[in-house]
Structure formats: C-alpha cells, structure tokens
Amino acid sequence: MSDWKTIEKGYLGSLLVEQKFIENGYNLFKPVLENGKVDLIAEKDNKYIKLQIKTIQIESNGRRIIPVRKISHNMGEYKVKLYTEKDIDYFIGVDLDTKDLYILPVHFSSQYRSSIGVNSCQDYKNNFKQMEPISGNTNSGHDDNVESLTDNADGNDVGIEEILAANE
Numbered sequence: 001m002s003d004w005k006t007i008e009k010g011y012l013g014s015l016l017v018e019q020k021f022i023e024n025g026y027n028l029f030k031p032v033l034e035n036g037k038v039d040l041i042a043e044k045d046n047k048y049i050k051l052q053i054k055t056i057q058i059e060s061n062g063r064r065i066i067p068v069r070k071i072s073h074n075m076g077e078y079k080v081k082l083y084t085e086k087d088i089d090y091f092i093g094v095d096l097d098t099k100d101l102y103i104l105p106v107h108f109s110s111q112y113r114s115s116i117g118v119n120s121c122q123d124y125k126n127n128f129k130q131m132e133p134i135s136g137n138t139n140s141g142h143d144d145n146v147e148s149l150t151d152n153a154d155g156n157d158v159g160i161e162e163i164l165a166a167n168e
Helices: 006-023 118-124 145-150 160-166
Strands: 027-029 040-044 047-055 064-067 069-074 077-082 090-095 100-105 115-117
Touching (some): 006 027, 006 040, 006 090, 006 100, 064 118, 090 118
Parallel strands (some): 047 090
Antiparallel strands (some): 027 040, 064 115, 069 077, 090 100
C-alpha cells in the first residue's frame, strides 16, 4: 500500500467510502468538479450530508492520522484551508489497510488544527448510526424523525406513546 501514489490512495479511499455508504442505505451524489470543499453528498431519508474524505496517513513514527485540513499548491505557493460546519458535516477517515471508516462530525474535528490520531477516534469507527436522524441522537445535527412527523420541532423528544395518547 505504501508504494501507491497519493492520488491513487485518495481514489481507492473514495471508492471504499462509496461502497460502505451504499451498503448502509445511502444514495450518493458527486460534485462535478474535484476542487471543492465537499467530496461526496450522502442522502438517506431525505436528509443530505456533506462529506470530506481523507485517507489515513502513517507518520514516520508509525502513528496513524486523519488529516483535517486541505493543502493546495499552485506554482510553489501553498495554501492551508481548515474546514468549518458551513463547509461540511463529516470527515470520513478511510483506512485502506483495515477497510474501516472513521466518521467524524466536523464539530469534533474542528478541535484539531492539522490532523487527528486514529486512537482518538475509536468511538467514530464505522459509526453510521450517529448520522441517523433518530429520536434522542444528540450526535446527529438532523431533526428527530418523530418531531418531523408531528411538526413538533421544539427540541424536546416526543415519544410514540404521547402521540398515540394525543390522537385518542
């Protein structure tokens, strides 16, 4: 794997992300241009999520990291771009060796300036559930299903028992 070029690793990482998201019931949309902030848009249950895909890198000391910034260069000029919640919803760290995905909410990754050690991300390893718009999921920035169905989007969880009782 270490003999592959950066662009090849990125391409393979994107393919793995696409496969895993499709296996988890998402529809996927790709931007036409590859130089934007969003690498992939995932949709499930009419909720759209903006993703930035980063292949895990191995530092010289063996530490595995997920980069959380974009470095662009043009004619010797380097620019560093940090992502915000306006840009993306999640970083997807791709481990090509283990085929694992680290699904990092941008608010978690924004605590870091350059990269995040994989050891700090174990709660996010293959954790698709955090993106689900489910009742009581505080990690999801998406509206709760029950609140959406009842037009009761006040931030308080509404249980099915309360809905049934109200309709009697």
